[in-house]
Amino acid sequence: MEVKRERWSSRSLFIFAAIGSAIGLGNVWRFPYMCYEYGGGAFLFAWIVGLIILGIPWLMMEIGLGKYFQKGAPGVFAGIGKKWEWVGWWPVFVAFLIVSYYTVVMAWSLRYAVDSITMAWGKGAAAAEGAADYFFGNILEVSSGPTELGGQVWLTLLMLAIIWIIMYVVMFKGARVLGKVAFWTVLIPWALLVIIFIRGITLPGAVDGLNYYLSTDFSVLADGGVWFAAFSQVAFSLSVGMAGMYAYGSFMAKKSDVNNNAAIVTFSDSATAFFAGFAVFSVVGFFMNALSISAGEVTASGLGLAFITFPAAISMMPALNGLIGVAFFLCLFFLGIDSAFFLAHGGVAAPLRDKLGWSLKKSTIIVCVAGFLLGMLFTTKAGVYWLDMVDRAVSFYGLLITGIISCLLVGWVFGARKLREYLNETSDFKFGAWWDWVIKLVLPIAMTFVVIYGGFMVDIPNAYEGYQVGPFNGSHILWLILGVTLILSFVLGRMATKAPKEEE
């Protein structure tokens, strides 16, 4: 008996869920900084090129294959050829590792949202000093190195447990509920970003920040750095290479559009990132102005932006500090939660159901418990070191390398033309033969360039971030994580597939 697969209840809810998966913390703490760092307008030009020739085609490929095979990533590649199933399992491990630490970052955001009410890291100019101490001392309680775990940070662990409970409650009902929740978890962070932008733009120095964000140096286009930055931003932002999009595509009905949906998701994600830059850099401009420092002296990306620069800037605002603090950290939380749903449900639980025949409820509870348990590594006092290494291993190398292999297999073994013609049959608009060559050549070459230029050239000659774990340095740990997940992918690929049970 064929088991009915879970389905999106409408096209709009699929689009919201896919947009929610694409917009995430990187839209706030990565894109604006990359734009500022890599020549402003020049970066934007390279980014737009990347969106059109890489982002939309890659997204189409993953959603389209999921829809074609009606399976998650491993099932898709097993469908292309049983010997290729491991190619689908590798991004499943990428997704699992990412969600295990992503939820910890969300837990920090929740702690900051609560602490914003009292500005626990200090008020006024004192916060500029106090914010860093508060993050490392009170939130992370950071130890001296990755081998000194130092026990759990209990408040963060409590927040992590709450997050996984929320995720279970939403996920165990499947795609129908997920889409409805995504509607709100996409709109709420947008509303919060608008509040932060309005507050930011009314502060002294905000315009200086925007000028830094959007200044232009076209000479950098001749340099590989800006293309690396733009292509990697496109790859990281659209939630491709993390297995989930195959599953999200597999929840679509056979007659559904893919091409237009992929384009809508890409443009919506881009709009969020570009707008977030205005919110972020207006506040960064205010911070620079208040302390009379230059842009180069401000941490304007990553954890440093979110948990040090922003709290300090919020404390120094003349009014509405608590409100903006709560808005900003809830915004981070809501940006993150859709991506977490996507990774856990589409990236991990759906492939496990396809492979092991588990029910929706069973796969959801196992993924949530396992994600929480692994997350406990990142809520130790050495958690931030491990988070940094695992993040580099999976969300940079894992994502890109699996992406390269996937494109080559789809392009040359399954047939890019076959997939394009299938997608064009039911889509609102059609893509021409150029799309085939993007999948067969352009994407693999561009991603290989990113891996070599931004990865190997940095991490092979140097120990990643100077970490040392026993006889292994930071770079060894990266290769070890990639190697173990690759071996596990082969093992799972060799295992027999069990018939699925009733979903709902």
Next chain:
Amino acid sequence: MTTVAIINTIIVWLFIIGGLAFCFSKLGKGGGWED
């Protein structure tokens, strides 16, 4: 804001909004919005 910053802002929003307008103008041509 500087002229360059304003021009960059306008160009990127034109690209994004134009792209979304194109997508929404094509909605339903291949199957319909609610399927």
